[in-house]
Amino acid sequence: MDSWVIAMMLGASLFLGAIALAAFLWGIKNGQFDDETKMMNQVQYDDEHELNDAANQQRKKEEYRPE
Amino acid sequence: MSKVKCDHCHLEFSDDVMIHDGEYRFCCNGCRGIFHLLKDEGLESFYSKMGDTTLAPPTEQFEASTNFDTPAFHERFVTTTNEGLSQVSLVIEGIHCAACVWLNEKALHKMDGVIEAHINYTNNKARITWNSQTLQLSAIIDMIRAIGYNAFPYDASLQEIRANKERKEYYLRMAVATFATMNMMWIAVAQYAGYFSGITQEIKTILNIAEWVLATPVLFYSGWIFYRGAYYGLRNKSITMDLLVVTGSSLAYLYSIYITVFEKGEAYFDSVAMIITFVLFGKFLEVLSRKNAADTLDIIGKHIPREVSIVDGESIRSVDVNEVKEGDVIVIRSGERSAIDGEVISGEGSFDESNLTGESEPIFKRIGDKIISGTTSIDALIHYRATKDFAHSTLSNLVNLLENAMAQKPSIEQLANRLSQHFSSTILFLAIATFWTWYFWPHSFDRSLMVGISVIIIACPCALALATPVATLVGLALGAKRGILFKSAAQIETMAKATMVVLDKTGTITQGRPEVVYTTIHEPFDAGALHTLVSSSKHPISRGVMEYLDRTEASIDAASIEEAREIPARGMLGRHNGSMIAGGNALLMEELGLSVDSVSDKSLFYYAVDNRLVATYELRDLPKEKAYESIASLKKSNLRVVMLTGDHDLAANRVAKEVGIDEVHAHLTPEGKAAFIDQAHSEGHIVVMAGDGVNDLLALAASDIAIAMGNGSDIAIEVSDVVLMNDSLTSLAEAFGISRKTYGLIKQNLGISLVYNSITIPLAMMGYVIPLIAAISMSFSSLLVVGNSMRVRWMYK
Numbered sequence A: 001m002d003s004w005v006i007a008m009m010l011g012a013s014l015f016l017g018a019i020a021l022a023a024f025l026w027g028i029k030n031g032q033f034d035d036e037t038k039m040m041n042q043v044q045y046d047d048e049h050e051l052n053d054a055a056n057q058q059r060k061k062e063e064y065r066p067e
Numbered sequence B: 001m002s003k004v005k006c007d008h009c010h011l012e013f014s015d016d017v018m019i020h021d022g023e024y025r026f027c028c029n030g031c032r033g034i035f036h037l038l039k040d041e042g043l044e045s046f047y048s049k050m051g052d053t054t055l056a057p058p059t060e061q062f063e064a065s066t067n068f069d070t071p072a073f074h075e076r077f078v079t080t081t082n083e084g085l086s087q088v089s090l091v092i093e094g095i096h097c098a099a100c101v102w103l104n105e106k107a108l109h110k111m112d113g114v115i116e117a118h119i120n121y122t123n124n125k126a127r128i129t130w131n132s133q134t135l136q137l138s139a140i141i142d143m144i145r146a147i148g149y150n151a152f153p154y155d156a157s158l159q160e161i162r163a164n165k166e167r168k169e170y171y172l173r174m175a176v177a178t179f180a181t182m183n184m185m186w187i188a189v190a191q192y193a194g195y196f197s198g199i200t201q202e203i204k205t206i207l208n209i210a211e212w213v214l215a216t217p218v219l220f221y222s223g224w225i226f227y228r229g230a231y232y233g234l235r236n237k238s239i240t241m242d243l244l245v246v247t248g249s250s251l252a253y254l255y256s257i258y259i260t261v262f263e264k265g266e267a268y269f270d271s272v273a274m275i276i277t278f279v280l281f282g283k284f285l286e287v288l289s290r291k292n293a294a295d296t297l298d299i300i301g302k303h304i305p306r307e308v309s310i311v312d313g314e315s316i317r318s319v320d321v322n323e324v325k326e327g328d329v330i331v332i333r334s335g336e337r338s339a340i341d342g343e344v345i346s347g348e349g350s351f352d353e354s355n356l357t358g359e360s361e362p363i364f365k366r367i368g369d370k371i372i373s374g375t376t377s378i379d380a381l382i383h384y385r386a387t388k389d390f391a392h393s394t395l396s397n398l399v400n401l402l403e404n405a406m407a408q409k410p411s412i413e414q415l416a417n418r419l420s421q422h423f424s425s426t427i428l429f430l431a432i433a434t435f436w437t438w439y440f441w442p443h444s445f446d447r448s449l450m451v452g453i454s455v456i457i458i459a460c461p462c463a464l465a466l467a468t469p470v471a472t473l474v475g476l477a478l479g480a481k482r483g484i485l486f487k488s489a490a491q492i493e494t495m496a497k498a499t500m501v502v503l504d505k506t507g508t509i510t511q512g513r514p515e516v517v518y519t520t521i522h523e524p525f526d527a528g529a530l531h532t533l534v535s536s537s538k539h540p541i542s543r544g545v546m547e548y549l550d551r552t553e554a555s556i557d558a559a560s561i562e563e564a565r566e567i568p569a570r571g572m573l574g575r576h577n578g579s580m581i582a583g584g585n586a587l588l589m590e591e592l593g594l595s596v597d598s599v600s601d602k603s604l605f606y607y608a609v610d611n612r613l614v615a616t617y618e619l620r621d622l623p624k625e626k627a628y629e630s631i632a633s634l635k636k637s638n639l640r641v642v643m644l645t646g647d648h649d650l651a652a653n654r655v656a657k658e659v660g661i662d663e664v665h666a667h668l669t670p671e672g673k674a675a676f677i678d679q680a681h682s683e684g685h686i687v688v689m690a691g692d693g694v695n696d697l698l699a700l701a702a703s704d705i706a707i708a709m710g711n712g713s714d715i716a717i718e719v720s721d722v723v724l725m726n727d728s729l730t731s732l733a734e735a736f737g738i739s740r741k742t743y744g745l746i747k748q749n750l751g752i753s754l755v756y757n758s759i760t761i762p763l764a765m766m767g768y769v770i771p772l773i774a775a776i777s778m779s780f781s782s783l784l785v786v787g788n789s790m791r792v793r794w795m796y797k
Helices: A002-029 A036-044 A048-063 B029-040 B045-050 B065-069 B071-077 B098-110 B137-146 B158-197 B201-222 B224-235 B241-262 B269-288 B293-302 B394-407 B415-440 B445-458 B461-481 B490-497 B505-509 B527-535 B540-552 B586-591 B627-636 B649-659 B670-682 B694-702 B714-719 B729-765 B771-795
Strands: B003-005 B012-014 B019-021 B024-026 B078-080 B086-093 B114-119 B125-130 B150-153 B307-312 B315-320 B329-332 B342-346 B349-352 B363-365 B382-386 B484-486 B500-504 B510-521 B562-567 B571-576 B579-584 B603-609 B612-623 B640-644 B663-665 B687-691 B705-709 B722-724
Touching: A002 B158, A002 B201, A036 B098, A048 B098, A048 B114, B019 B029, B024 B029, B029 B137, B045 B098, B065 B071, B065 B137, B071 B078, B071 B086, B086 B137, B098 B114, B098 B137, B125 B137, B137 B150, B158 B201, B158 B269, B201 B224, B201 B241, B201 B269, B224 B241, B224 B269, B241 B269, B241 B415, B241 B445, B241 B461, B269 B461, B415 B445, B415 B461, B415 B729, B445 B729, B461 B484, B461 B490, B461 B729, B461 B771, B484 B490, B484 B729, B490 B705, B490 B729, B500 B505, B500 B670, B500 B694, B505 B510, B505 B640, B505 B649, B505 B687, B510 B540, B527 B540, B527 B571, B527 B579, B540 B603, B540 B612, B579 B586, B586 B603, B612 B649, B627 B640, B627 B649, B627 B729, B640 B649, B640 B670, B649 B663, B670 B687, B670 B694, B687 B694, B694 B705, B694 B714, B705 B714, B722 B729, B729 B771
Parallel strands: B500 B640, B500 B687, B640 B663, B687 B705, B705 B722
Antiparallel strands: B003 B012, B019 B024, B078 B086, B086 B125, B086 B150, B114 B125, B307 B315, B307 B329, B329 B382, B342 B382, B349 B363, B484 B722, B510 B612, B562 B571, B571 B579, B579 B603, B603 B612
16 A cells, blocks of 8 residues: 555656656757757747747748648 | 937937937938838837847948859758758848847748748857748848848858757757656665665565666667667677677666566666766767768868859850860959969969968969969959869869878777777676676576676776766867867877877968068168058068068158059059159069169068168068977977978078978978878878968878868868967967877776776676665766866866
């Protein structure tokens, strides 16, 4: 019984940690840490406009399909 | 009058000079244009994001942006992505703040054909992906200019891209390894606590399974590099460090699974993760400092002109260099580099041949003279007939020779590599021997297996793997602080083993430009007039005289000279206050009817007023500061110092005597220099070559270590392994000092880890190693090595 508590806690904490790691890896792959100065300033630019802009860019990319 | 801020650039000016535009104020029309453009585009929030920073007011003059649409430009700078989109790398000029980055990205994103624009704030480099079918690159450039910035292309070289990719891959693997190892440590704390104070088997199994889960990605994802390395090593029939790491950690991993499943003994998952993580960090340090020879050749290729202008009947058109045939008439303008050998048929002017011959003085070319490819026209507009096609011209020959030389560049085997090979095979042998001895002694199978594995684990490759990278990193940092850039870490060791230094004369030992060393004043004269006269010429001799006057004359009044003109290969003439003034060489003086004594091993500059000689300046290329001391210190460290030059014997010998070099070889062609180095190789020397020009390229490529001066030609810097940023010979001597020190450090580190292993391995073979000791020894040996390297760093400060 006691040991199941430990197993559960271990599993839960490792799972949470793994999620954070996955997010970090995704960030590296995405190039979010390539430019340290820009990264620090990024917080100033995340209002609605930026979201729309990012969405537009995404759409543009998807619209372009070579024949 | 109060100061008012310009609404675009935020610089302050007094109100009456500003352009009033309704409620807005602008310092210039450029700012007003940009302000309205941003407002129309809905980008005015730029100004609130900008905060307190000010911008530089926009400049109006740019080269035509249509240059960006030419096929030549595209071939060189534009790449095509897999999806068929075009991609270009630009450097954006005028970025002051994060808001500027935002504005540029935003403005570009608004353009229809732009798929992606990414600007790096740290280095102002932008990568733009766009659809070339709907949008011209010039339109993109125009947009960047319209909002007040400028862009110019740069080559995102293959090397840079590849290095970034490799680094990113390592980051990912290291992130996983670090995460797993750190989590494993706190599980290990529970394990060790249990080891000493008792633990139920049930809990132990749970902890083991958690470690198993964590160790798996470390071994198979982060450790994949080592599996790959071991595989390639085996294919080349060599036992590498990777193989040792892989066998040790894989065996420990499998054994630990066995322990976990059958619930007996201690698992070693934490050791698996630790080994992989430590060695991965060591390997990463190595990757950080490595360069690729193939990429160098790409860059050299880019320095060759791709197009030349040829005369086609009445018109002049650009053609690809490969299409030029023998007999075609080529036009070369001032500042252009020739790509093809030929013979002048009309026009005259000076050519800079220092690239190829090392001769520092420009050569005057007239009808009938030969043009060598690779030389640059200084002031000449010349028509010349091609006597060879591109493939047979001097420049492409040189590049071919260079390619061969780079491919055959000798590689000195690195101490750590050699050592780790022996080390790896010894350890593997010992481990197998231990296993069989224990098994037949007789012990149970798993006890024997465990002892055998413990030998591999305790023979901790971490310290050995860290020994070289940590030491070289210290060496690289020490060098960088003194303006000595080692391009690749492995070069430090080769340099430390060098037995011979070969130095080029012009630009390496000497300053590369003539200086006035002796003055004879025959009659008093107006220095201002002479200063104005010489400053009108770009010839190195005139420059030397001008610098001398700047240095020695207390005050120089600019004098007005009428009818100033330059007579090629002679000097300058002019009229000042009604009298005729002339400055130039003996030929000019003779033409003016003056007889001068022109026998000297130096360059002489005469100055005459109204056909009377008033002053003589002797100029020559002086050795650099502290050249003598630096060369003495090179000699003291048991290096054979040799000087090579394309210059004539007299000049070479004098410089050699001045700086204390006994061995001089003058009159050498670029090929001759390289041949000399090959000769030295065959005598068993490890050769370091220092040079700065294109004429040294072959020799640089042939040498074991090529050192370039920071202000040398781009190609020389590209070919070289070490760059001396401050051009001084003192740093050359220092570079040797640092490399020897670093090599000593590498040897010490390797020694430490070997001594360490020779103590722990016998213990492991006797079966005394419990998991606790294994874990402690692992970290301890690595800490010793890192600590030892740091010690040198502090000492050398």
